[in-house]
Structures are given as structure tokens and as C-alpha cells.
Amino acid sequence: MSSFLSLRDVWVEYGDKIVLERVNLEIDEGAFVSIIGPSGAGKSSLLRVVLGQDAPSRGRIELDGMPLEPQCDSNRGVVFQRYSVFPHMTVLENTLFGLECAQAPFTARLFGAARRAAVAEAKDMLHAVGLGDNGSLYPAQMSGGMQQRLALAQALVKRPRILLLDEPFGALDPGIRSDMHRLITDLWNAYSLTVIMVTHDIGEAFSLGNRVLTLDKLRHDPHAPNRYGASVVYDLPLTRKDPPRGAAELPAARSTRKGKNNSITIDKIDNT
Amino acid sequence: MSSFLSLRDVWVEYGDKIVLERVNLEIDEGAFVSIIGPSGAGKSSLLRVVLGQDAPSRGRIELDGMPLEPQCDSNRGVVFQRYSVFPHMTVLENTLFGLECAQAPFTARLFGAARRAAVAEAKDMLHAVGLGDNGSLYPAQMSGGMQQRLALAQALVKRPRILLLDEPFGALDPGIRSDMHRLITDLWNAYSLTVIMVTHDIGEAFSLGNRVLTLDKLRHDPHAPNRYGASVVYDLPLTRKDPPRGAAELPAARSTRKGKNNSITIDKIDNT
Amino acid sequence: MQDRGRSVVRWVDRRIGRTNGLLMGAVPILLLVLLYLFFAAERHAINPADKILPLPGAMVDAMRALVLERDPLSGRYLFWADTLASLQRLGLGLAISTASALLVGLVLGLLPPVRATFGMLVTGIAVIPPIALLPILFIAFGLGETAKVALIVIGIAPFMIRDIAAHTAELPREQIVKAQTLGASTWQLMLRVVLPQAMPRLFQAVRLALGPAWVFLISAEAIAADIGLGYRIFLVRRYLAMDVILPYVAWIAILAALTDILLAWSSRRLFGWAHRSAA
Amino acid sequence: MQDRGRSVVRWVDRRIGRTNGLLMGAVPILLLVLLYLFFAAERHAINPADKILPLPGAMVDAMRALVLERDPLSGRYLFWADTLASLQRLGLGLAISTASALLVGLVLGLLPPVRATFGMLVTGIAVIPPIALLPILFIAFGLGETAKVALIVIGIAPFMIRDIAAHTAELPREQIVKAQTLGASTWQLMLRVVLPQAMPRLFQAVRLALGPAWVFLISAEAIAADIGLGYRIFLVRRYLAMDVILPYVAWIAILAALTDILLAWSSRRLFGWAHRSAA
């Protein structure tokens, strides 16, 4: 079976600054890939390219064997590093929006029973991210962490096939953070999600992911810092006794997957 | 000796939402106070009040025994949670700005030798935060973590008496993060800084601070989540064998202070 | 170094209350009125029949007939009939301009191919002074109400369209992408993400366009009309009746200022999210 | 659900290249020209002496004398002399307006007490149609160049001031606070933080004001001038000489569009940080 998402010799350049060079990557359906690397390495840039927001300056990206158009759709959900919630919608409206788009192609608004059902679904998700009480606030009235959680709820309520997360939990306190870890793991198990997550927390990278990628520069010229871009320097598949996947086993999954990172195999790879 | 910074019965309200209530706090000169607490507890709001950006809705704040005007000056440096760098200045210009304001009251620009000296100082600081190569970039051309480091460099180059940090290291990878910890600890030791830092990383809170405050709601009415605000629920002075302070001992301090959080005493206090 | 002891709040940091703001705002206007009275009195000392800067008494006399008495010829209260006619034209012109600014502006701002095709045309139309093309406008729209409304629309719509288009094009790309990942079609994106965020800007654009709109209304009424505030002003200009012109201009300023205040207030009411939170 | 197989890029996501953009932009303008020719030909089929929509040949004939031949009386090439005179007035008016928009706009936007005191006055002036005040303007400024420049300034400066003030007041409070913690005085804040960030907006405001500026220039020249593009248009309008008016209007449009393009280009060059990064 050809892999789900594949990047072939992908480069990302801004003007004459080379950010990513020669990235080759095959990601299987259902993988949970954590990406770590120094600040400024190009992690967010990589996510943008996979999302289809930016086109790579060279190379090819294929999804399910088809070349990826540089555009976004509801197959790929995203939580950006910077706040990407809609400032003119309340928390509840922000969360409802995805549901409304799917069900009301023309008005993008729901009424009556359909709305009540969507509101219930959105509220469940808001409770899950700890914003249950804040449905009527506008983003400007919320703290940084709350906005980030809203962005997450917004993406999750659409149950995308691929979920791209850019430091989603950076601004959260440890309590809510482990709740969110549980939530994302459950969803991953329940919906055969493919997750690509950028994080600065190595513990998080290893405990959540089943594959950890490290982005960094392979070469560095101190006199021309922009000459060389980063690439994948470590690609660590984590082999664990995974429980069988499926929505039915959700409660079981919750306890089995939590906080395990035993039996890891590490291979140093050369990406060139 | 009356304390350096004191908050007496401070309330912060937005409309009818009570964010902070009855906060009483005495902070000594030279303290390193870490503030932790759940997302949305009011940590950033507390910093804004201490900074003088917002006036408390009730209560009094005194600095050195004088009531604090709700305005900001170069005695108090700040790194905001959201990016507060100037988008129209390059990295170097952003860092130079504080120095230029002090030395050129009229033009706010330096020329000739004075400029060269300031540039050297700014570049040193940029190297310290790992942005040495990026002096000519504009903020929009940088990653989230790089912008945060720039904000830090900007504040530190002014050597303020009080430094207010709102999750300054949240978006940094572990390597650069420990560099930054070292930097801030050194500066704290060398310049008898008073630091108030909000963080979500409990380890960071305890390893850097000599006092840890926890903000949370004392009471919660599920039917009226806005009725009660947060206050200081734990106030933990950390007693350690501190090395004698002074710029001369900087290299020593670097090794002694790193990563220590032994002999901590914890007192649950009631703030009401 | 800064002296910390001073208790003067910097001007940047001062917050002005509502009542204080009104009072302070009234001061320079009052001063201007006084200045006018001074000059008027001075001119009248030299020539008691001076018409250029009439005294308040003369203005009251002149206006009384227009405001309170029926015009014997038409049976109308001229002042009120003028006001009504002008406001109707202005309202219609503003409404059409606003609607087209929204429609065209959003599409231009959001869809690069459309912007490439029509952006230059809109710029071109925006910079052509419509009063230079009046003869062609007469052919296209005749000389009736349509022509007056059309002049207002041609005068302000391109400007508003460009403003809305520029604002729309500045929306953070992250928001567009986010909406697309939430399954929004271009239409849904327009309707729920771009349009609502353009609304406060639209209100701002209407406020900025009010001045030019009045200019074009008055120009249109000066060209061919038999009623309207601009008609009256240009008619009585024939005999330098500043005692009518000045109250009329003041009345226009009051009407325009009221519209402005109303728009600012509605924008704050309707789009609270877009304005500084009330701390 | 969306079909993933289609290879059509959504319009929102299309990027248009430079050359393509120019070509696409030319299409509707060409269409308009064709439309004009069609109507003109039709009118001439009915009335060969039609003056309202002249054919290109007539325009070339009429313009040749103005552009290429010295006026025997004054010894000037009228077309070029008109252009020069108008551009001088316009340039001066724009320069004064821009300078005052910067000065007053920044201060109004940044300092709440000043805004409270003068905001209402500026709004009031912005909404008074200067056309209605023409007699007073000419009395106050005489009939020379000053009055024409003054009309432009009075017409556009308040609008630009309000725009800059609103933009300045929207600067994130975090930036002001940050600058203050870096020791910036109000003056330094203004000079280094607020002013440079207002500059791109100022360019945008000048671009938006170009249309009204031409309108006011032409209005002023229509009333009191003996040279200038607007003077010529109003002079020959008595004879319905559209064969001169249309080329003059087209010339004005070209001049204005060039200014607009120049401003847009300089803004991109000078304030790269404010425009979308070139990916």
C-alpha cells in the first residue's frame, strides 16, 4: 500500500532564505507524528505546506496518491500557533461554524432542531476543552490559553481525517493539559485520525506520538545563515503494544494509552 | 523595612466579570516570583495591573511606598504573552529602541560612536537570546518563538528594576529554553532585579523562582461562573542556600543556581 | 532618568469620560462661533448693510420665513421641504453606494482573479472627477432624481469599494485557511467570515464618505433642481444671501454630524467585538 | 462533502502574476472603450453633427491644436500649461493636507485629551461641504492660487486627519505600553512607534483622497481661474465641446491613475513590513 501522505524532495524558501530543504517523508494513515526542533527550524512552515496553505517552492506532496492542491478543505483540520479563531464570533459561534458550513451550504446558519443538535455537539466539545462556561465570550475577552483551546475545539468538532497542530498545548497549565492529551488521544483512537503535532515539550512528543520527527539544519554556514535549510534529522518510530483501534473501545483506550512510552526504537537517519 | 511592591485588596473586573478579588501581596525587592494557575485564572491580568497598564477596579498598589500611577515607565520591563514587538522595526532596531530612547531624548536615534556602542550592546543581547544571525529580519518574517525571544531581548537590554514576564518561554524548545533560564538567572543575580514571571511549567516555576504564587478561584458557583474571581491560593516561599548576590560573582552564580529546588517549604495560606 | 515622584498622568494615558468629552469638544466650536461674531460685528460697524457676514438677528429673520411660514407659491414649508428632498437623495445615494461597496468590495478583496480584472477599472473610475463628465451623465440618467442619486453614487461608491476591498485583502490568511479547513465554501467564507468582519469597516467608510456625499449632493442640486438644501444655497447665492446660506450650511453640518454620531454609536453597539473592550 | 478529485484551484486561492494581472486589468477598460465607440457611432449615424459623443477623429483634431501648437495670444502650449497649473495646485493641496493629516491625525489619535477637545471640531469640518462655502472661501483667501489650494485642503484634509487618527487609535495598547516600558517619552513614542506605523496608512489615505482632490481642484478652477485642466473643461463646456472635454477627462484619469500606482508602489517599497511578505 502506497503511503497516505508523502513529501518528495520538498523545499520551502522565503526569498533567498532557505527554510526547509530536501524533505522526504512518508506518513501512514492513522499515524500520530510529533515534530520537534529548535525555534525557527521550520516546523510551522512544514505544517503550512502539508496543510496546503503554502505551496512548496520545489518538490511534490501527495495525499492518497494524488498530488496535493495548494488549498485547504475540511479533510485537514488545523490549530495554528497564532490565534486563528474568528474575532467576530463568540466562543459558541466559533465552534458551531464548522457544523453549520457542512449542513447549511447556502446560509451557513442552522435553525430549529438542527441548530439545537449542533449546539449540543459544540457544547460537548467546549466542555471537553474546558470552555463550557464561556460560550458567550468573544475571543478578545479571553486569555491566551483559552483562545488556543477554542481553536482546538473548533478543529476537533469537524472530525477531520488529518489534524495539524502547531504547539496546541503550549499555553496551558498542566491540569488542563493532561485533559487535552486524553481528549486528543481518544479522538485519535476513535476516528482513525492522522495527527501531525508540533511541540516543544519532548515528553509530550513521545507520550502522544507514535513517531517523532526532529527538524534541524544539517549544515550551517555561520557567514551565510540563510544558505542552508533544515530537514528531518531524526525520524523515530515508536513501537508499542497498541490496543486495537475502534470507536467501541474508547473507554478502554483511554486507560491503555495514557502516559506510555515504553519500548522505543530510535534510528538515526540520513535524509539526504 | 516596608515591602518594595505591595498590593492591598486589589480587584480586577471586566464589566460584571470578576477576574481577581481581594488580592493582598507583598513582594520584596530582588524577589523572583513565579505565578502559576489555570488558564484564564487572571495571571496576565495581575501582571497588567502591576505594570500599570490597567488600573485595578478596587484596591491600591504601592511601589516603594508610593501609590502606583496607572502608567508605565522604564523601571518596569515587560514581555507580554502576545507578541508586543514593533512590526515596523527589524530585530536590531527593536532591540536598539530602548537604548536610543534613553540617550537621544529628541530624535530617539543614535549616530556615530554612540550608535556603534548601542549596536554592540544590542547584538550581545540578541546573541544571548539566540537571534544573533537575525538582526535584519522583520517580526513578520520570524517564527513565533523567535518573536518571543526578541521581546525578551528588547526588555532585558534596558535592565529594568522590575521585570514582568508572561509565559516568556512557552514557545521555546528545551535547548534554547535552558539557555534563556540561565540568562535570566544571571541577570537577576547581577542587577538585583525583581522578577515576576507567569508560567505554565511547574518545573520552571520552582527552579527559577524563590517564591511561587498560585492563582485560582477560592469559590466557584457553577450557575454564575463570573461571580467569583481568583485570588492567591498558595504562596510558597522557597528557602535555599542562596549564594551572596553581586555582579562580581556572576560566573559562580551561573553554576550554583542552575536547576536547584531543594529544601522548599510550603504553606497553604488563606488570602481572605 | 525619569522622576518617579510626579503625579501627573501622561496625556497618552489619560482617559476622558463621556460628559467631560462632550464639554471639551464644545469649547473650540464655541470659540469659532465667537470668532465669527467678532468679525461680523466688525464688518457691520463699517457697513451696516453688510451681507457677507450677517449677524445672528439677520439670520433668524431670514430663516423664520423659510422654517415657519408656508411658501405662498408652492404651499410648502421651504426649509423642511428642502431638508426632506436632500435627505432622500442622500439616503438613496448612500444606500446604493454602501450596498455596492459591500458586494463589489468583498468580491474584489477576496478573489484575486476578480481583483486583477476589475481593480484597475475601479481605480480608474474612482479617480475620474464625475463633475467633469456631467454631459454624459445627463444622457445616461436624465436630469431628474436619478441623476442626482447617480452623481452621489459615482462620486463615493468607488472610494468605498476600494476601502472595503483593501480591508478585505488584509484579513489574516490564517483566518481564510482556518475557515476552509472547517469546510467553508467560498460563498460561506464570504457570508460568515469576511462580510461580518467588513461591517465595522463599512460603517467607518460610510462615515468617511459622508463629507464627499454631501459635496456631490450639493453639486447635483446646484446643477439642476427645484428643491433641496443645495438648490436653496446656490439659488440665494445669486444675491449673496449669506443670512440664508450660513444657517443652511450649519444645518447640513448638524445633520451630517448627527449621522456620523449615529453611525459610530451603532457600530459600537452592533460590533462590540471590533472596538476596544470597555475595561 | 467536497470532491477531492477536481483540479480547479478555488478563486480565493488563485495567485495572479504581474503580467497576467496587467492583461486582465486591461480587458474591462478596452471593453468600455469599445462600448463608447459603439454608442458614439450609433449617435453619429442618426445625427452626424452630434457633439455629445464625438468620434476619435474629432477628438484628435480638437486636441492637436491644444497639445502641439503654441497659443498665439499667450505663447503657451495650452494643454501643457493647463496640466502644469493643475498639477501644481493639486500637489500643493495634497502636500499640505498630508502634512496636516500626519501632524493632527497622530496627535488626535494618540492623545485622548486632544481627541476629546478637537475630535468633534474635525468631524464638523469634515462633514461641512466646502462647496457650499465657496463664496466665503474666496473672500477669505482671495481669488488667486491660495483659494484653489485651500479648497482642496479643506475638502480632503479633515477626511485624511480622521482616517489617520482612527488608525492611530487602533494601535494595540500593548505596543504603547511596551514602548513606555522601554523608556519612550510621548514624543519618542510618536516619532518612532506611531508615526512610522501610520505611514502606510497615510499613503493609503492619500490614494483614497486623490479622487476628491481632483473634484475640488476642478470645482475651484471652474469658478475662478484662467488656466488649468478644470478651467478648460468648464470653458468649453459652454459649447458642449466634448471633443475637448473627453480627452481632458481621460488625461486626468491617466494622471490620477499614475499617481495612484506610484503611491502604491512606493508604499510597498518603503514599508515592506506592512505588506504581505512576498512568499
Place this chain on the structure above:
Amino acid sequence: SPSGEEPAAPKTQFSIGWSIYAGWMPWPYAEQAGIVKKWADKYGIEIDIVQVNDYVESVNQYTAGQFDGVTVANMDALTIPAASGKDTTALIIGDYSNGNDGVLLKNAGGLADIAGRQVNLVELSVSHYLLARALESGDLAMTDVRTVNTADADIAAAYTSPDVTAAVAWNPQLLTMKQEPGTLQVFSSADIPGEILDLLVVDTATLEANPDLGKALVGIWYETLALMQQDDEAGAAARAAMAQLAGTTPEMFEAQLATTHLYVEPGQAVAAATADALVETMTRVRDFSFAQGLFGQGASSADVIGMAFPGGKTLGNPDNITLRFDDSYMRMAAEGGV
């Protein structure tokens, strides 16, 4: 003088405003041809001839004191400066309109067809007066038509619109409008000869203090008129130059001159100024103006404003004379005294 005004001090710099009209084109031509300078130098003064594109504005500016003199029609001299209390002297009676103003109808058989139509014209101007006289001659009343104020600069273009079926205008617009297919001129100033006069007026106090100004102005005027009347190359060249200054072709300009009755000889102008017909005309004009409210709100009767005529005749309030027809300078020119 009515207001206890101090007499204006003698001065050497004067400005005269003018606007484009066939009967006033000699002024800018005289300026360009150096005739103005020649006469000004003779009296040791300076005279600026200033063009104002908008006729009403030129008169307003004179009223406001920006000019020492202005070219104006008799009715407007009465209703604008004189009614504003500015003591004004009509120094030169240049011509009367002899067909330069006309009432035009589209698709009409005669004047009677105007009834019930909407008439576009510059309200409260000589056009309005002409319309009133036309209606009077057709036994119609003002209430039988509806007037729509239309700017003089735009009336030619407006007339091409199908919306407009009746209009009153003056030259050069009138000539342009007559070319519109289906147009009939049903009444013109040629039907009321001598009632629409084109004047040069100056501020009375200034003239009293500076009689040299009056002498120079009549000197300029009659020398230029003589030149343009010449049936030779020089005369044709002068007329062509005036056409050019008016923005039109020599043919069109000649056509306009044909409907302008110029008082070429100063003697003719003196005769016009001293004729009883002038008093009669001004009475008519004044009654019309008063009926239209042109004397302002304060005016209680047509008599509030006083006019003086040569030979001590007056009309209206003799204590408030603000418009004076003065033949003395024209008479000087006639007698070669300048």
C-alpha cells in the same frame, strides 16, 4: 453716501473682474493687446483685469470687496451689490442684448406651448426676467410653468437630455442649444430691446476718490471697441483673438456679436444712459426682482433700494441710493476728454 462711509483713499492699484460673455470680451483683449497698460500708464495707475470663470462668483466677489469693478448685467447689479448696500456706479453701458438671450422650446409651434412645461434656466437671473417678459407677452403667468434652476455652465449639456423640453439661456450656450434638433426659439431679448443691459460697474467711493480710474476705463473701452469694429485685417484679428479668449471659433463669436447691440460710440451710450427708457426698464426690473424676493427678506417694498440716473432723476428710496447710472465719464470720452 448712505452709510457714513469714509471716502476711500486715493490709490494706484485696481482690479476689475470679468467673466466670459460676448459683450465683455473686449476687456481681456485690451489687456492682452496692451491697451489697458497704455491707458493705465497715462494716468499713473495699475489696472488688473481678472477673469472669473463663474459669472455669479465674479459679482459676489465684487460685492465682497475683492474687486474695484466688475462686468455685470443691469438686473444683477441691482440685486447683488446694490441690494447688499454696496454703493455702485454703472460707469459704462456697453451693450444691450439683442437676441443673446432666448427662450427655447423643443417640439413646439410657438410660445403658447410653453404652458405646463418645466423650464430649465438660471433662476433669479436675467433669464428669469426674460421668461417673465415672454410669459407676459403671451398672456401667461409665472404659475403656468415650473422653473428648474440649472447652472449656466451645464445648461447646454442638460438641454440635450430628453428630460428638458424648455429652457432659457444666454450666449454662448444659447447658440449651442439652438443646434439641438427640433428646437424653436419662441422669444428672445430682441423682442425687448434695451431691457437687458451689460455694464461695467465700479465701487462709487473708489471712483469718487480716483476719478483717473474712470477716465482710464472708458479710454480703454472705447479704443478697444473702435479697434474691433474696424472692417479690416486688424479688426478681424481683434475679433478672432476675442473668440479665442472665449474658447470659441471666430464664426461663432461673430454670430454672438450679431445679437449683441454694442454702443460703439460713447455718444450712443450716453444717449442710452440719459433716455427715459432706462428708468422705465429699471422700474420693470426692480419690480420683478422685488416680486422674486431678490431684495432680501428685510425688503418691504420695491422702493427700499434707491437708484440715481443722469440728470438727478431717482427711483426708489432717495436716502438709500446704491446704484447710480453715471454718464459723465462716457460723456468725457465722447467729448475726447480722456
